[in-house]
Amino acid sequence: LTPIPFYLAPILIILLQSWLFQCPAVVPRCMWGARPYRGTPSALKPPLPFVYIHHTYEPGAPCRTFAACAGAMRAMQRFHQDARGWDDIGYRRVPGCRGSPPPQGWVGVSSAVVAPLRGGPPPPAECPAVVPRCMWGARPYRGTPSALKPPLPFVYIHHTYEPGAPCRTFAACAGAMRAMQRFHQDARGWDDIGYSFVVGSDGYLYEGRGWRWVGAHTRGYNRRGYGVGYVGDYTASPPDAHALALVRDAFLPCAVRAGRLRPDYALRGHRQMGHTECPGDSLFREIETWRGFQASGAASSAPVHSET
Ligand SMILES: [Zn+2]
Numbered sequence: 001l002t003p004i005p006f007y008l009a010p011i012l013i014i015l016l017q018s019w020l021f022q023c024p025a026v027v028p029r030c031m032w033g034a035r036p037y038r039g040t041p042s043a044l045k046p047p048l049p050f051v052y053i054h055h056t057y058e059p060g061a062p063c064r065t066f067a068a069c070a071g072a073m074r075a076m077q078r079f080h081q082d083a084r085g086w087d088d089i090g091y092r093r094v095p096g097c098r099g100s101p102p103p104q105g106w107v108g109v110s111s112a113v114v115a116p117l118r119g120g121p122p123p124p125a126e127c128p129a130v131v132p133r134c135m136w137g138a139r140p141y142r143g144t145p146s147a148l149k150p151p152l153p154f155v156y157i158h159h160t161y162e163p164g165a166p167c168r169t170f171a172a173c174a175g176a177m178r179a180m181q182r183f184h185q186d187a188r189g190w191d192d193i194g195y196s197f198v199v200g201s202d203g204y205l206y207e208g209r210g211w212r213w214v215g216a217h218t219r220g221y222n223r224r225g226y227g228v229g230y231v232g233d234y235t236a237s238p239p240d241a242h243a244l245a246l247v248r249d250a251f252l253p254c255a256v257r258a259g260r261l262r263p264d265y266a267l268r269g270h271r272q273m274g275h276t277e278c279p280g281d282s283l284f285r286e287i288e289t290w291r292g293f294q295a296s297g298a299a300s301s302a303p304v305h306s307e308t
Contacts, residue, residue: 030134032070035077038087054091127254128246130197130205136174139181142191145213146223151262154225155252156218157287158195158270159279164233166201166240173200176231177208190216196226197251201243205251211260218273226261227270234280248290266294 056076063069077089084090160180167173181193188194194216195208208229209215217227228247230239238244255261269287270278279287287293 027066027070028132028135031132032073034073034089035081038081041087127258128205128250130207131170131174131200133207133210136177136206138177138193139185141209141213142185145191145209147212148214148223150211150260151256151265152225152260153262153265154221155255155261155265155267155292156221156225156227156270156273157247157267157279157283158217158227158229159234159283160198160229160231161233161278161280163231166230166232166243168201170200170202170204173198173202173204173206173231176200177206184216188216192216194227195229197228199228199230199239199243199247201231201240203242203246205246218270221273226255230279230283234283235277236280236282238282238286244286252290252292265292267292268294268296272296 056072058079059072059075063072073089076091080086080089160176162183163176163179167176177193177198180195180198184190184193192213193208196210196215196217198206198208200206208227211226215222215227217229218225228251230243232239252261252265252267256263256265267287267290269284270276271284
């Protein structure tokens with residue numbers, strides 16, 4: 001048996017990810033407000049030979065909104081745990097299907113953590129998977145968030161600088177998210193992590209303030225655009241090719257299709273909007289080639305958010 005040549009590994013990872021992304025989006029437990037599993041779960045040994053189809057019978061009506069479906073999940077879990085005495089809701093998510101990272105047991109967060117920002121349906125299936133706040137273990141938003149008015153005309157690209165290294169596993173990226181949120185809330189005194197979305201090198205986008213709320217990423221322009229930050233310091237070298245493609249080829253077209261970004265949106269680096277090196281020389285050279293990139297000079301005045 002010949003080992004896989006080193007230079008083929010990134011290609012195999014990208015092929016594997018594109019195959020994995022074909023699974024439909026699965027709403028993770030923390031998003032529907034699941035109680036913890038009781039006791040110790042037994043592991044399955046995939047691939048399994050059978051699939052069994054059920055109807056819930058109760059609830060007797062199909063759920064057609066995220067709120068209704070999440071409520072049905074909580075009601076069934078309550079019934080299965082409290083009346084039936086089971087460890088958990090009886091049904092299982094599709095084993096082996098990894099449209100989103102494994103939702104159970106990675107970050108121990110209660111449903112209360114996500115409550116302030118929960119409520120939207122998951123993004124359309126063709127959009128890249130976004131790891132919701134509850135999965136990376138976000139603290140609650142402090143205070144009352146201000147709503148954005150989509151579709152927005154701008155996207156601002158950042159690098160985090162600290163952490164200075166790309167994160168390549170879910171655990172590392174989730175840890176980076178928590179560290180940045182702590183820093184932004186505790187040291188900077190902001191309401192929440194500043195970015196709208198953060199790009200990991202593990203193949204996922206991470207939800208910061210998300211689509212709905214004004215961020216604290218680009219002083220003076222936070223109401224006009226989404227702030228997308230790459231985890232790492234991209235002064236000397238650019239992010240991985242698949243992390244660049246995730247935003248350029250999947251996230252931005254998806255944002256336009258979903259009505260969050262104007263079809264004629266303009267994309268800029270943070271350095272064009274203020275006195276900073278962000279997003280680093282190397283990443284900035286990359287985004288100069290992206291659709292929608294707008295050279296400096298066209299900036300106009302904008303309301304300043306008190307947080308920034
Ligand atoms: Zn920046």
